[in-house]
Amino acid sequence: MQTPAATTPALLQIDGLKLHFDTKAGTVRALDGISFDLMPGESLGVVGETGSGKSMTARAVMGLVPSSGRIVGGSIRIDGQEVTQLPPKEWRAIRGRKVSMVFQEAKRALNPVCTVGDQIIEAARQALGVSRSRASELSIAMLAKVGLADPERIMKSYSFEMSGGMAQRAMIAIAVVGGARLVIADEPTSALDVSIQAQILGLLRDLRSDLGSALILITHDLGVAAENCDRIAVMYLGQIVEIAPARMLFDNPVHPYTCGLLAALPSPVDRGKPIGTAARTVPPPSGYVYATRRGVDGMVSSETPTMVEIESGHFVACLPIDPSRTTGDLT
Numbered sequence: 527m528q529t530p531a532a533t534t535p536a537l538l539q540i541d542g543l544k545l546h547f548d549t550k551a552g553t554v555r556a557l558d559g560i561s562f563d564l565m566p567g568e569s570l571g572v573v574g575e576t577g578s579g580k581s582m583t584a585r586a587v588m589g590l591v592p593s594s595g596r597i598v599g600g601s602i603r604i605d606g607q608e609v610t611q612l613p614p615k616e617w618r619a620i621r622g623r624k625v626s627m628v629f630q631e632a633k634r635a636l637n638p639v640c641t642v643g644d645q646i647i648e649a650a651r652q653a654l655g656v657s658r659s660r661a662s663e664l665s666i667a668m669l670a671k672v673g674l675a676d677p678e679r680i681m682k683s684y685s686f687e688m689s690g691g692m693a694q695r696a697m698i699a700i701a702v703v704g705g706a707r708l709v710i711a712d713e714p715t716s717a718l719d720v721s722i723q724a725q726i727l728g729l730l731r732d733l734r735s736d737l738g739s740a741l742i743l744i745t746h747d748l749g750v751a752a753e754n755c756d757r758i759a760v761m762y763l764g765q766i767v768e769i770a771p772a773r774m775l776f777d778n779p780v781h782p783y784t785c786g787l788l789a790a791l792p793s794p795v796d797r798g799k800p801i802g803t804a805a806r807t808v809p810p811p812s813g814y815v816y817a818t819r820r821g822v823d824g825m826v827s828s829e830t831p832t833m834v835e836i837e838s839g840h841f842v843a844c845l846p847i848d849p850s851r852t853t854g855d856l857t
Contacts, residue, residue: 535606536563537708537740538587538625543600543610545579545586545764556582556595558764558815561833566707569734569741571751571772573787574761580744583761584710586610587742588627589617605707622653622704628730630713632697636685642669643681646700653704668699671736672729691722695729702733709734710742715750727754748787752776757839760784763815766833770840780842783816814844 545557557579564570572580585591587602589609597610604624609617629635637645643665650661662681669677672695685693694714701709711730715723731754734741745751751758752772759769760783768781779785833841 534566536603537566537568537605538564538742539601539603540583540587541601541603543583543586543602544598545582545591545595546598547592547595555764557586559600560761560764560766561600562759562766562769564708564740564742567734567738567740568757569743569755571755571758572742572744572761573746573748573751573758576746577763578761579764580761581712582764584627584712584742584744587708587710588621588625589614590627618652622649622706624706625708625710626701626704626706628694628698628701628709628711628714630716632693633685633688633690635697636693638685640684641681642683642685642688642696646681646696646703649700650703653706664703665699668703669696672696672699672702672733673725674699690718691725694718694722694726698726698729698733702737702739705737706739708740708742710744712744713746714743715745730754748791760787762819765815765843767816767843768841774837774840778837778840780836780840781844783819816843 540563541561542559543557543561544555544559547554547556560579560583562570572583574580582591582595586597587604589612591597600610602609604620607620609620612620636642643662646665646668647658647661650656650664651658654661654664656664666677666681669680674680674692674695680688680692680696685696688696698714709730714730715726718726727750730741730743733739741755743751743755748758755772757769758772758775759766760775760781761767762783768775768779768784770778775784776788779788833843835841
């Protein structure tokens, strides 16, 4: 699913990706056939409930699938290179240079026994192959670029000596110091207060513009995705149910789940409507998992979905059996 007027090859191509975990209760289909493309310089927001597969998509793209998981089908191509079966040694040539990740809760993600300087220098040397002294120069410059005052002092600091906002800025610096063409930000503003959240999101926008990198922004917040992303993909239990340009998705949401998410947003008039509850079973039901959501009541077919392009660049996993019920009132 490329953007409508794509004239250059996609930077990231995911096609029919399936990622499973084997548990005592049965197989968990963390990702169940997801597909999307991302063009150079584009930003994509990935939204959905906890457990929908957002972070696991990021980990698959980074080659960081937990040892208990396995990719059982589909393809991930980064800059034209298939990466689903790459050995660890070859992944080291890709992470930091072609793709990098900003993890949520930076103070946990940063190594507490190493200085910030050591961590960013390591990232720079790994991605760029430069000397330690050159990596140190680049690191100080990048810490300044992400808005950290006195970067020389920050280089000598540990994560536990920093505020949450400072740690997140340091994490972003580590992610982009190698010039990665694709940056994945997984809930980068979680656990931060509102004013710091706005600063971090503004920083990501500025860096994307300055560095020309593409961005995947994983978030629970539809408003954040709308303000910061060119397109939005809506996920539900390991499947993408709708993907469209951000404005188009908000102006013309089609899938009942997307409509339900939008209707649940707090407002001065209505503080949100319930959108039903997920029927989480292991193993999951065959076919279209959304059809089993309690409260849907036959709104969509239970057959395995096929993405339908309803307008240019706007794809929906299935069309409602009764289009009049796409109001988001799934109670």
